[in-house]
Amino acid sequence: MLDIKLIREREAEVRMALERRGAATNLEALLQADQKRRRLVTEVESLKRRRNAASEEIGKLKKTGQDTAARQVAVKAIGAQIAALDDQVQQMDRKLNSLLLMIPNMPHKSVPDGKSAADNQVVRTFGEPKPLVFKPKTHAELGESLGLLDFGRAARMAGAGFPMYVGLGARLERALVQFMLDLHVKEHGYTEVSTPFVCNSAAMTGTGQLPKMAEDMYYIPTDDLYLIPTAEVPVTNIYREEIIERPLPIYLTAYSPCFRREAGSAGRETRGLIRVHQFDKVEMVKFVEPETSYQELETLVANAEDVLQRLGLTYRVLALCAGDISFAAAKCYDIELWAPGQAAWLEVSSCSNFESFQARRAGIRYRTKARKVDYIHTLNGSGVALARLMVAILENGQTADGAIILPEAIVPYMGGLRRLEPGQTGTKL
RNA sequence: GGAGAGGUGGCUGAGUGGCCGAUAGCAACGGUUUGCUAAACCGUCGUACCGGGUAAACUGGUACCGGGGGUUCGAAUCCCCCCCUCUCCGCCA
Numbered sequence: 239m240l241d242i243k244l245i246r247e248r249e250a251e252v253r254m255a256l257e258r259r260g261a262a263t264n265l266e267a268l269l270q271a272d273q274k275r276r277r278l279v280t281e282v283e284s285l286k287r288r289r290n291a292a293s294e295e296i297g298k299l300k301k302t303g304q305d306t307a308a309r310q311v312a313v314k315a316i317g318a319q320i321a322a323l324d325d326q327v328q329q330m331d332r333k334l335n336s337l338l339l340m341i342p343n344m345p346h347k348s349v350p351d352g353k354s355a356a357d358n359q360v361v362r363t364f365g366e367p368k369p370l371v372f373k374p375k376t377h378a379e380l381g382e383s384l385g386l387l388d389f390g391r392a393a394r395m396a397g398a399g400f401p402m403y404v405g406l407g408a409r410l411e412r413a414l415v416q417f418m419l420d421l422h423v424k425e426h427g428y429t430e431v432s433t434p435f436v437c438n439s440a441a442m443t444g445t446g447q448l449p450k451m452a453e454d455m456y457y458i459p460t461d462d463l464y465l466i467p468t469a470e471v472p473v474t475n476i477y478r479e480e481i482i483e484r485p486l487p488i489y490l491t492a493y494s495p496c497f498r499r500e501a502g503s504a505g506r507e508t509r510g511l512i513r514v515h516q517f518d519k520v521e522m523v524k525f526v527e528p529e530t531s532y533q534e535l536e537t538l539v540a541n542a543e544d545v546l547q548r549l550g551l552t553y554r555v556l557a558l559c560a561g562d563i564s565f566a567a568a569k570c571y572d573i574e575l576w577a578p579g580q581a582a583w584l585e586v587s588s589c590s591n592f593e594s595f596q597a598r599r600a601g602i603r604y605r606t607k608a609r610k611v612d613y614i615h616t617l618n619g620s621g622v623a624l625a626r627l628m629v630a631i632l633e634n635g636q637t638a639d640g641a642i643i644l645p646e647a648i649v650p651y652m653g654g655l656r657r658l659e660p661g662q663t664g665t666k667l
Numbered sequence: 668g669g670a671g672a673g674g675u676g677g678c679u680g681a682g683u684g685g686c687c688g689a690u691a692g693c694a695a696c697g698g699u700u701u702g703c704u705a706a707a708c709c710g711u712c713g714u715a716c717c718g719g720g721u722a723a724a725c726u727g728g729u730a731c732c733g734g735g736g737g738u739u740c741g742a743a744u745c746c747c748c749c750c751c752u753c754u755c756c757g758c759c760a
Binding site: 247276279283289290297298300306313314316483603 | 685714716717722729
């Protein structure tokens with residue numbers, strides 16, 4: 239969330255930044271609640287001061303054996319006033335907090351103007367979409383014909399949108415996870431963590447999934463827990479309500495499955511692996527000092543790009559416009575892979591700098607060089623998302639005779655296997 | 668799931684109604700001393716919010732001893748509910 243003091247003191251600036259998002263935000267109600275809260279707090283605290291002094295006095299008098307009944311009655315009356323005011327303060331706190339939680343982050347000044355995805359800017363492209371000399375198949379066709387994927391049986395147990403990988407398909411999925419984690423750990427300086435795949439509402443609020451995205455998550459009422467939509471949630475919340483005393487920056491990476499209800503997207507991209515309710519992902523999360531967070535964003539993107547470059551895939555990097563960046567982000571780059579079977583670019587990574595937005599919600603702070611406490615900056619990026627990566631590998635690697643040539647970098651993780659051939663992969667279920 | 672024990676500042680650990688925002692030790696930070704690493708000694712050493720002050724330094728106040736309620740003139744301390752940790756039992760990959 240945003241700093242209430244910032245909104246209070248630089249309202250116009252905040253309003254202008256939020257308007258760039260196209261978000262209708264009601265700062266007036268917020269500022270009113272803030273003002274009222276402060277007035278109440280000042281009032282109730284001065285009453286508490288009086289009560290404390292009077293109670294102390296009573297204690298002293300009692301020690302010397304004097305009668306304090308009259309004083310006690312008087313203090314009790316103050317207590318009643320305090321209780322009433324405390325109640326109001328609590329109400330204002332709740333109101334202010336709930337308003338504050340609904341306000342998105344301010345886009346950084348380097349974020350391009352724009353209303354929608356159409357206004358995003360291509361920052362760079364790596365490789366170029368190669369025209370295939372034959373009519374490319376989709377990954378769904380390839381996956382089913384090679385026995386790598388089984389959508390039908392998976393749907394029978396869990397419904398549409400829950401894919402199943404089979405035989406070498408399952409192995410390739412696992413190999414890619416392993417490859418990416420190794421790369422980030424050994425070459426990019428990340429520490430691997432393996433976290434819970436469910437989180438409570440406090441954690442979800444901390445990273446910004448709640449309250450706005452509740453409908454997009456799988457929820458387990460019995461335990462009051464949510465399935466994570468991304469490892470960003472558990473990994474960022476590792477330091478929830480802490481003042482980090484260890485040296486910064488901290489780089490963490492994690493594999494996790496991701497669960498998304500994709501509410502409101504029924505009927506869109508329902509075939510294959512493009513939009514699914516469950517997919518695997520390797521996530522990168524950074525905790526950094528505020529002064530460095532924009533440099534850190536660039537290296538974060540570079541780390542994600544490195545995965546794709548080593549796999550020899552064609553991709554482009556987009557700087558999202560102010561109208562398209564996510565709720566919690568101040569700046570965001572998307573990376574999209576070229577998928578010839580779809581004849582489309584597929585988002586496989588989203589790298590964001592949240593500045594102190596998540597840190598403020600989650601209470602993640604650090605000690606500055608002057609030994610003051612301040613909110614840290616958090617960043618995260620996919621490094622990268624698996625289902626769509628699988629799409630790109632299958633569709634780009636396909637040959638005229640229906641085989642798949644695997645990227646060189648993944649061969650060691652596949653036990654030396656270079657090609658997926660029709661018939662060869664054939665674990666028939 | 669059942670029974671018991673416990674949750675106090677970065678850590679260890681005192682504190683069972685007012686003299687406690689909290690003893691002590693360790694760690695950390697600043698300094699003194701010593702020929703270095705080290706040690707010794709002195710000092711500093713929680714966070715949030717409200718107010719004063721220049722959005723600094725500093726300063727007045729309020730709150731916080733797992734979380735939430737309650738009793739009381741007054742709660743870390745008493746009562747209730749919840750969460751978590753540990754031990755034993757049960758169940759189980």
